Amino acid sequence: MGFKKCNRGNARFIEAEYNAKQLKSVAAKLKATKFNGVLVVITNPNDVIVTLYQKLTGFPKEKVIGTGTLLDTARMKNAVGETFDVDPRSVQGYNLGEHGNSQFTAWSTVKILDESIEPVAAEKGIDLNQIANISRDNGYRVLNGKGYTSYAIAASALRLTETI
Structure with a gap:
């Protein structure tokens, strides 16, 4: 199934109707298997699809989870690492909210080598909003280049x- 190239406003929700229709069949088959593990959902719009799976399967909420803002957080760490010329593994912090446009970086949680990013950015004249935009837009760059995203998710x- 191919989708036209998407803009920032509709990329994750353009698939919602199609994915929701497919979900009914998949959820019924999954439920019939008496699956007892943890279902990890990567389909967009992620939070919506997770909720639908929970409702359609009747599985407990702790058994149906999505990747949420894990990918957004990784993209933020890469953007911070690139901006401050440090290894992204030296960046701690979180992006919160719903995966995609409405996610945001909780700058109060972000540290570089155990140092809060806000004073470091101010000292170097770095605009954290620019980093947030770069981090949010990286997924769209891949989507508009390849037509889909795959490796990062x-x-x-x-x-x-692996954590589960």
Whole structure:
């Protein structure tokens, strides 16, 4: 199934109607197997699809989870690392909200090498809003270039399932 190139306003929700229709069949089949594990959802719009899976399968909420803002957080860490010339693994912090346009970086949680980012950015004249925009737009760059995203979400899902 191919989708036209998307803009920032509709990229994750353009798939909602199609994915929701497919979900009914998949959820019924999954429920019939008496699946007893943790279902990790990567489909967009992620939070909406997670909620639908929870309702359609009747599985407990703790057994149906999405990747949420894990990918957004990774993109933020990469953007911070690039901006401050540090390894992204030296960046701690979180993006919160719903995956996609409405997610945001909780700058009060972000540290570089255990130092709060806000005073460091102010000292260097770095605009944190610019970093947030870069981090949010990186997914759209990939989407508009390839027509889909795959590697980053797969890596995020792998990380999440290994943690479970």
